[in-house]
Amino acid sequence: MTTIKDVAREAGVSVATVSRVFNGSGPVSDVTRKRIEAVAATLRYVPHGGARSLITNRTSTVGVLLPHLYGEFFSEVIRGMDQAAQRHGYHLLLSSSHDDRAEIESAMRAMRGRVDGLLVMSPHVDSSALVANVPPRLPVMLLNSGSAVRDVDTLSIDNEAGARLVVRHLIELGHRRIAIIRGADDNFDAAERVRGYRRALQQAGIPAEPSLEIGGDFTEASGHQAAMTLFAGDFTPTAIFASNDSMAFGAMSALRELGRSVPRDVAVAGFDDIPLARFMNPPLTTVHVAIAELGARGVETLVRAIARGERHVPGHNRLETTLVVRQSCGSR
Amino acid sequence: MTTIKDVAREAGVSVATVSRVFNGSGPVSDVTRKRIEAVAATLRYVPHGGARSLITNRTSTVGVLLPHLYGEFFSEVIRGMDQAAQRHGYHLLLSSSHDDRAEIESAMRAMRGRVDGLLVMSPHVDSSALVANVPPRLPVMLLNSGSAVRDVDTLSIDNEAGARLVVRHLIELGHRRIAIIRGADDNFDAAERVRGYRRALQQAGIPAEPSLEIGGDFTEASGHQAAMTLFAGDFTPTAIFASNDSMAFGAMSALRELGRSVPRDVAVAGFDDIPLARFMNPPLTTVHVAIAELGARGVETLVRAIARGERHVPGHNRLETTLVVRQSCGSR
DNA sequence: GGCGGGTCTGTAAACGATTACACCGCACGG
């Protein structure tokens, strides 16, 4: 690989001058600049990012730690992050499939010196503990992390409000026996959605029915399985709130196999509003989350924190949700 | 941030010894090692990856350049890449939304000195031109890049064979008026799928019918639009082959709106077999592509090339596809 | 007792860039 020294030697100048040309810093005479540019082009010189960031102390990269990837949700999150990053001249150093604390921490350590900040989405790891072990003074931002950690920026979906919205909608449509397919057990988002579900029922004076709360793990297969289980018993629901869209799809496919029509026999609602939801058969009523925006705002907040350095005061934010009524729950 | 020097000073040793402890290189007495480890822990020392890679000339990172992200396809690709990378102790430096050559090249340059190799998925940019401008001696691997570039590893889906497979299936089911919803115009995968479609028709002695080849861009919305257009005319198809699953979903949703039943009135098939396909209503007959494996093999080949250095001889590979018959095309 | 060969440790040169500082020459004003 050709280095700045090669260019300098070939152009008959010092490395300082070459550096000045490439960074537009300091004055360089036109003729020298032209010569250096020509030499750099023929030598195919590309500045070494690693070396540069060692001295400038900026990497223009943010580290992203994600849990296991699945479905359209993460595609959207990553897209949002990447676009925001590009807008601000940053890159994304990605590491996923981190589902326990040790893994996240080791990934964090591995990123030391390669990133200017860390964006962590850990919906099922206690984040306050995490932050304690991050390399000191490295800006961190937590996404969907459940508990708000002091001194660290957080952004989370307003899961509880969203769940209340959709369950209330089902209640207004006349449903009383409303089941929920829960998300993964140790997942904060999942827990908050359950909370919203219970709260909405309670507010409507509908007694809780434990047999209608059934486990899932956010995959289509688990939604399918859950619906099968629900309809194997004799106390069957008239409506199902799946804690995410993927499980709603799985549930709908199970219902079809069982010969139950959606929405005539059973209403089904989801959460997330992934792009596919509107193209389902029937189109899925769900809670809209600006998924890409979650990622984008995460990156943007982090970039701002990096720029402000010490003077940055962290905040805790919620991403609002809205109800999107389509056809999977019928209508009044 | 604490550096190796801080640790050395605090432990009363030289930086060399600290380095040896952290890398397990060279002999260090037990007592010294313990002391250094203790100091490092209290100081929360984490080695600076950037500095380390400057001298070792290894970053343990591969750069990944992707086109615009959408749908479940890319989630899977990234998941496969990340898992393979983790298995080999690598990280992923990601950059997406690159749809023209200048963007890809600038992203490539930005990655110089931060990555050990480049994994480029550019289904609609002439890749031979790309490779010419990559920093010299940097291993590159091309995914779904259309033409095979000499001296560079490539891995692509066997699109043509896959398309032939599914169209032949439709023909065997008795269809003669088979439409195709094409992918984006400048996309290599899309072009190859069209080629497979034509070839299958031709082999069955079915004359080409230009009005049955209709444009799309791989999004659900475009599939929806395409189906609408197809059924607006008077020469309507009895079967639709959508060039990917997302467009198949869009088409099915359009058909439902038009009151046409799938598969009774119209058969629909897709391509990719994203995880959702089996949960559609009806479950989608499609061409199975091991999407995550595409990413994983890409990373693995690249990692091997990096390890072998000069001695590596590049190869061109195809990812085989299989037909997955579900219910969206009916049966004989 | 001297010597060969471990084991342990330190010194210092790299890696590829940026940048503070100093220097040189020249034009300009007084």
Place this chain on the structure above:
DNA sequence: CCGTGCGGTGTAATCGTTTACAGACCCGCC
């Protein structure tokens, strides 16, 4: 004619590591 200032350039320190090399020490053996 000399001081001032500025445009243009070079020298060298620096960023945080790794690692070749060498030195110090100790042990055992002849």
